[in-house]
Amino acid sequence: MTSTVSSAPAVRRGTAARHPYLAALTTTRARIGLVLVGAVVLAGLLAPLLSSHAPTAQSGRALVPPGTGGHLLGTDDLGRDLLSRLLYGIRTDLEVIALAVPIGALLGCAFALLAAVHPVLDTVVQRAFDLVLAFPGLILALAVTAILGPGRLPVIVVITLAEIPVFGRQLRAGILVQRERDYAVAARVGGTRRARLLIRHILPNCADPLVVQLAVSLTVAVFLEGAMSFLGVGVRPPEPTLGNSLSQALPYLSQAPYFAAGPLLIVTLLVLGLSLLSEALNRETRR
Amino acid sequence: RSAVSVAAGEGGARRGGSLTVGIHVDFTPALLFTQSDQALQQRLIYNTLIRYDEKLRPQPELARSWQYADDGRSITLKLRDDVTFHDGRAFTADDVIFAVENLRKPERSAQLASTARAVTGFQKRGEHELVLKLAHPVANLFDLFEFMIITDRHTLDDALKGRRLNGTGPFRFDRWRPGTGVRLSRNDRYWIPDRPYLDSVELRVYSHPDALLSALRSGQAQLSYGVSGKHLAPLKAAPNFRIKRYDTGSGAAYVGASVGTKPSDDKSFRQAVAWAVDRERVVQQALGGYGLPSAAPWPRSSPAHTEADRIHYTHDPGKARALLKSSGVSTRTRVPLGHPSQPLHTAIAEIVQYDLEQAGIRTELQPHDSATFQKKLISGTMPALWVNLHGFAQVHPATLAVSAYPFNEAKNTSGFRSKAYTDAVRAAWQQRDADGPAAHARYQRVSDQLLEEAFIIDLAIQDQVEVAAARLRGATLNKFSYLSLDHAYLA
Amino acid sequence: MTATTPASLEPALLEVRGLGVDFTAPDGSPVHGVRGVDLTLRRGETVAVVGESGSGKSTTALALMRMLPGNGRIVSGSVRLDRTDLTTLGEDELRTVRGARIGMIFQDPMTSLNPVLTIGRQLDEVLRAHAREHDAGHRDRRARRRRAQELLELVGIPDPARRLDDHPHQFSGGQRQRILIAMALANEPDVLIADEPTTALDATVQEQILQLLAELNEKTGTALLLITHNLGVVARSCDRVLVMYGGTVVEDGATADVLGSPRHPYSAGLLAAVPRLSSPSGTRLYGIPGSPPDLSLPVVGCAFAARCPSADAECGTVPPPLVADGGAADVRRVACHHPGGSGVTEVPRRVPSEVPVGAARTDTVDGGAPLLEATGLRKEFGRRARGGRRDPLVAVDGVDLRLDAGETLGIVGESGSGKSTLARILVHAHPADAGVLKLRGSDVTRPSRAALRALRQEVQMVFQDPYASLNPRMTAGRIIAEPLLARGGFEDRAARRRRVGELLTQVGLDPSAADRRPRAFSGGQRQRIGIARALAPEPSVLVCDEPVAALDVSVQAQIINLLTDLQRELGLALVFIAHDLAVVRQVSHRIAVMRHGRFVETGRADDLCDSPREPYTRALLAAAPEPVRVPAAA
Amino acid sequence: MGRYLLKRIPSALVVLVIASVVVFGILRLVPGDAATALAGPDASEESVAAIRRQLGLDQALAVQYVHWIGDLLRGDLGPSYAVGGEVADLIGEGFGATVELTLGALLLTIAIGLALGVLGATSRRRSVRGVVQALTTGALAVPPFVTGVLLVLVLAVGFAVLPSGGRVGLFEAPDLELQYLLLPALCLALPSAAVVGRYLKDSLQQAFSEDYIRTATAAGVSRRRLLWRHALPNALPPVVTLIGMQTGQLLGGAVLVEAIFAWPGLGQLAETGLTARDYPVVQDLLLLLVTVFVLVQLLTDVVHAWLDPRIRWE
C-alpha cells in the first residue's frame, strides 16, 4: 500500500477557504454597496414605521416645501406626504423587482437548461431569445400594458420578459463551455446522469456571471419601472413607486425641486449600491 | 449658425416672420373632419362658413349672409364669390354641399354628423347662393357652420392621407412630416386683402409636456395651447410670455356613473358623489389653477351658464354622507372607478378617490389606456364610476346633448334614459337658434335634468389657455379650437 | 556573501546579486517568490536554471527584465547588465534594454503570440520598437519586412515571404515557438532568456527548437539563460546549471558536474525522479517525498529540510549559504550544510518492479477473450476548410487494440495525434463513428442506457489536467462520491463517507481531505483525487490520459508509482497515455505508437524501445533527451 | 465571409417570420380596436361599424394576416388607419429620425465608451481612474429620463446653448441638425457608453494580462503601441458584440428619449400608433425594428469575424 501523503496541502491562505462570494462581499467596494442597498431596502421595509402619513392621504396643501406642517420632505402636487410616498414607493419597487428579476432569471436559466438537452430544443430556445431581444423593450412594455391593463402585473411581465434572454443566453454560453471541461466529461464517465450533471455539476460553475448579472439586472429593473411610469404605463395609481414619483415630479423641477430630489436620490443610491456590488462580485469571481 | 438663435426667430416687423406653434398631438389627417385634440391647423388651411364672436353670435366668413325661412325649416346662404382654393379653383356652392354631405358619412365620425343629417336637401341658386333644407328647426345649425371646414372636393383622398391639403385659408399647406408637424406658408391670394401678415407657420409636435414647455421657454416655439395648467407655473413668471385664458374652456372634467350598475343605479348615491368631491381642489391641484369649479357642464361663455347651476353641488362631505346613509347603499365593497391613464385624468381620479373615501365611498382606480377606455365608453361597459373629460359645452347648448356621447339623450355611456331628459333636449335642439328668456328656460330644463339625475357629475371646466410669446399679437381661437392667424403678427 | 569570482576570462555580461522578489497575496500578505539569488552570465555562455514548479525560476527571469506582474516587486539585490543596474532604470530606459539587449522567449507558444495580428505585423512591431536606437535601416517599413523575412528564414520557417501574412493560429506549435524566437532575436540582443521554451511541445519538436537555440547561440554569440525542468535538455545543451528550490539557488556548477554528481540532496532527488528511457519497463521511479515549501511563510533554516533525508537540527534553524564546494578550481557552489552527505547519491534510484513484465499477459491469453478489444475505431470532427467546404478532421482513424486484465498498454504520440480522442472513445465519453468495441467479448460499441451504466463501472478514466478535471465547486469527498451515487448501493450517507475515506487512503490522501475543495490541493494531490474518483466504481479498466503531463517530475514519480501499485493490488488493466516515451516505458507492458490517428507500431515495451521498427518510433526515441550524458561525471 | 453570412441568414429569416406572427398576434390581443379608437369618444356604434368595414377589420384574423404579409412582400405597406397617410411615409420619416438618433448615440457610445475604457484600464494615475469610475457609475445610476430633463433644463433653458428638442432634418440643415441631435443622442448614449466603457476596461485589463502582451513588452514595444496595436485589437471583438446588443437597447430606449426631446422618431410613432390601435403602422414598424435588430446582429457577427482572424476561417 502506498504511504499516505501527510504534508500540508498548498492552501492559498486566507481567502481561499472562504467562498468567493463571501470574499467579494467583504471588499470595501462591496461593503459600501451593501450599506447603500441595505439602507434603501430597510427604508422600504420599515416604511410603515418611518412615515407619519398614509402615502395616499391628501392633506389639501399641495407642494408645500420640506419641513412644513409635519411633512418632512414636503408634499406633492396633490398634497400627499412626500416622505411616506417615497418610502412606500421603495417598497413597491422592491416588491416588483424582487419578484420580476428572479422569475426572469429562473425562467431564463430553465430555458438555457432545456436548450442544453437537445440540439433541436437549443435552436428553438435560441430563436425565442433572439425574438424577445429583438423587440425594443419599451415598445414591448407599451404593448404588454395595453394587453394586460396598467398595474403591477405588466411591469413584472415586462421586466421578466426582458430578463429571460439575458440570463438564458449567458447561462447557455456558460454551459457550452463548461460541458466540454474535463470535470464534466469525468462526471459523465463516472456515470452521473444528464440532468444531475447539468444541475449539480455544470450549473454551479456557470453561476458566477449569473450572480453578477443579477445585480446588474436589478438596476435595469429599477430603470425599466421608472421608464414605464414615465410613459404612463406603470404601476396603478395611487400607489407610489419611485418611477411614478419621479415622473410626477418632473414638471415641477424648477418650481419645487425637492419634489424630484427624493426619488432621484433613492434611485441613484440603489443603482449605485447594486453596481458596486456587481462590480465587487465580478472582480472577485474572475480571480 | 446656432439652432437656438434661428429657432428664436429674429426681427419684429409687422409683416413677415415665421411662427412656430407647439402642439402636443401631431396632426392626424384621418381626423380631419372630427373634433379632435388637435385642430389648430383647420382654420389656417381652410375656412368655415361663419365665425362665432364672443357671445356666440355668428359673423360672416365664407358665407356673407344668411336668411332663415320663417318656419325655421330652411336657410339661405349667400356665399363669397371672391374666394379661390390654393390651387386656383374658385370656391362655389358645390363645395358647401360636398362639405355637408361629407360630414354625414359615418366613417368621418364627425360629432356634428347628427346636425349635418338634419340637413335634408340643397337648392343651388347660382354659384354662390345656396338653400339648405332642414328636417326640423335646428338650434345648433351655426355650430355646424363654425365647425365644418370647406375642403377641396377633388383632392379629398390626398387630404385624408396628409399629402395635399387644399383649402381657401390664409396659409398653404407645404408639408406634413409625421412626428415633426406641419409646415404652412402664406397664401398670397387670400380673400382678405393684405392678410395674413406671417410668412409661414409651423406646427411642431412636442408630445411630452416637458418637451413642449422647454420648447416655449427656450424660444423654439412662440405659441401653444397644449400646455397643461400644471406645467404653466414656470412660464407665469417669465416676462416674455403672455398667458391668456379663454372663457370657453377646453372641455370639462366629470365623474360618470353607470346607472345600470350598483351602486350607481341609486340617484342618491350619485348625488352623494356630486357632493363629496372638492371641485376647488381639482382645479387647483389637477388643473394647476387653470379652470372653473362647476357642477354644470357649461363654461362662462355658454348661454346656458348660470352661477346657481355652477355651485349647485359644492364640497360637502357631511351632506354626501347623509345622502349615502339615507339611500341605504352598502359601502362595504370597493366601487370601481375607471379612468384613462393619462397624467391629468389620473390626477383627477386620485383626487376623486380620496374625496369619496372621506365621504365613506371606497373606490378602486381602474386605469385604462385611452383606446381601451374609448372602447369601453362606446360599448357602454364602463364600471360604476369613471372619470373623464368631455367637450362641446362651449358652443350651442344643444350640441352638447346631441353630439357629446356622454350626454346623448338616446344612448349614452351611463345608460341613462328618461322621458324628461329626452324632452328637454329635443326642446332645446329642435328650435331655431335664439337668444332670450324662452331659450334660456329651455337650457335651464336641460341643466336641471343633468344636475338632478347626476349621471354625469361635472367637476371643473378646464381653461383653454393660450401661451404666447409677448411679441405675438392677434392670434385667436374659434369655439372648436381652430387657430386663426389671419391678423396675427410678430411685433 | 562573497561571490568567489573565478578566474574567468571575461567579465560577466549579466550579473545578478542577491535578488529578492516579493509578491503581495490577495489577502495582503507577502509571498517571497525569490530570495537572494546570485547569477552570472558571460558572453556566449548557456546557463540552465532548473528546479521544480514554483521554485522561482520564472520570477527570476521576469525580475531581470523588470517585468514582474503588478503585485510583485524587487525587494533586494541588483541586476547589472554591462555595469548598468537595471533595477534602477526608468521605464523609457528599460524599454531600450528590453528586446534590444535582452530578449525573452516564453513558455507557451500558443498564447504568447497575439492572435489577431499577422506574424509579419508582430515582427514589424518588434523591429519598429528599436528602430531609433538601431541602424536607420529599420525605420522604413519595407526594410523591416525584409528583415522579418530573414528572421523567419533564420529560425527555419519555410516560405517566409508568404507566411508573414498569416495569423498565429495558422502555425503549428513548433512553428509558433520558432516565431517567438525570431521575435526575441529580431534586434540581436546580447542575452536571450528562454523560460521553458519547449515544455508545451512534443519531443521531436522540442529537439528541433533546442537544436535551433544551440545553433543560434553558436552563430550569434548570444548568451542564453535557459529555464527548464527538463534535465535532459540541460544535459544536452547547457554549459552551467543552477538548481533552484524554494526561491533560492541551492546548487550551481558545470552541467556535467551537477548532473553527474549532485551535491545538494534536492538536486540528487530531482535527478533521480526523472524517468529514463534506458531503464527497462517496470522500473520503479524515485519520488521526493513531501511537497514544496509555502513561500508565504518566513523560512527558517534550509527550505528543503522538511523533505531532506539527511536533515538535522542545524538544517532546521540555520539557512545554509551558497558556498564553493569541493574547493576545486571550477566553480561549483552548494547551499547545504551536508553537501553530498549521508548517502544522497546512494538514494535507491531505481527499484525494479516485482511484477515480471508480461506475466499478466500470459494469464489472460489462457483466459480466452481479452478484457477490452477494439477494432477499426474511427472518429471524425466536423470542420470547414477555407472555402467553407466540409473537410472533416479524422482524429482517430481505424485503431485496433486489445487489453488484457492486469496489463498496461502505453500509448505515445505527438500532440494532436488522437490519443485523447481514443481515450474518450474507450470510456464512452464520445461515441465512435465506426468500429467495434468489445468488453469481455460482448459488443459495447453502442450500448443501451442500462448497458452504459454497467459499462461505466467497468471502464474509468484519469484525466490529463488535474486542475480542469475536478469540479471546483465540489468538495473532494463529493467528487469521489459522485460515481458511487450513480452506481447505486451507497444511498446511506455514512456508508458513502466510509467508502470515500477508504478510497482517499488508497490513493495516499488523508480521509479528512474529503471536506476540502480542489483549490486547496496541490497538483499531485489533485491527481490523486482524480484517481480515487476513477477507482470508486471498482473498474477493471483504467484509461489514463496523460495523467502526469501537467505535473512536476518529482510528483510525476509519485503518481506513476501510485498507479503501478494500484494496478498490482487491484489487478487493473491500464491504458496509459503519454507523450513522453521514457515515462511510458516504465509503466507499460506493451506500447503503441500513435500518429495521425493511427497506431504505427505496437509491441512489448522493451522490444519497442530497444529495437524500434518504424522510423517514426525511432525519431521519437532519438528525440527524447537523457538527463545525463553517457560519460556521467568524468 | 459570404458563406459565413449565408449560414446565418436562414435563422434570421425564421426569427423574422415568427416575429411577424407575434407582432400580429400581440396587436390583436390588445383590447380596443382601430375602429373605436379612430371613431373618437363621441362616435356612435354605427360609425364604428362603418369604419371597421372600411378598414377590413371585419374579416377573419387569418385573412387579415395573409393580406398583411402579402402586401408587405409586394412592398405595399398600405395606408395608416388612424393617423392617416401612407404607412410607408410615416415609417420612412420616423425611421430616418430614429436611425439618425441611434447612429448619433452609437457614435457617442463608442467614443465615450472607448475613452472611459482606455483611460480606466491604462491610466497610471489613481485620480484619473477614480474619475472614470465615478463617471461610469454615475452614468449608470441616473435614469436616462432624468438625465434628459436635466440636460434640457441646463443646456437649453438655462444657458440656451442648444435647442431643447425637435429636429430639422439632416439634409436640410446639417449644421443645425447636429445641434438638435447632440442632447438626445448624449442622453441616449450615456448608459450604453458606461456599459461599453466598463466592459472595455475589463476586456483591456484581461488583454494586458495575456502572454502576448508580455511578449511584446519584453521586446521593448512602447506602452502606447502596446495599448493601441496589441491590446485593443484583442479587446475589441467581444466589445463589438456588446455594442451590437447595445444598439438594440438604443433603439428601444429611443422611445423615451424621443419623447423628452420631441424627436420625431419611430418611438413616438409606435406610441401614438399603439394608442390609436393603428395596426398597419405598429405591425410594420415593429417588424422593421426586429429586422434592424437582426441585421445589426448579423453585422456585429461579421465585424467580429473581421476583427478576429480566428473566426474567419472556421
Ligand SMILES: Nc1ncnc2c1ncn2[C@@H]1O[C@H](COP(=O)(O)OP(=O)(O)OP(=O)(O)O)[C@@H](O)[C@H]1O
Ligand atoms: N503573481 C503572483 N502572485 C503571487 N505569487 C506568485 C505570483 N507569481 C508567482 N508567484 C509565486 O512565486 C513562486 C515562484 O513562482 P515562479 O512562477 O517563478 O515558479 P517557476 O519556478 O517558474 O515554476 P514553474 O515551473 O511552474 O513555471 C511560486 O510559489 C508562485 O506561487
Ligand SMILES: Nc1ncnc2c1ncn2[C@@H]1O[C@H](COP(=O)(O)OP(=O)(O)OP(=O)(O)O)[C@@H](O)[C@H]1O
Ligand atoms: N471536440 C473536438 N472538436 C473538433 N476537433 C477536435 C475535438 N477534439 C479533438 N479534436 C481534434 O482532433 C485531433 C486529435 O485530438 P486529441 O485531443 O485526441 O489529440 P491528443 O493526441 O490527445 O493531443 P494532446 O497530446 O495535445 O492532448 C486534434 O487535431 C484536435 O484538434
Ligand SMILES: [Mg+2]
Ligand atoms: Mg515558470
Ligand SMILES: [Mg+2]
Ligand atoms: Mg490529449
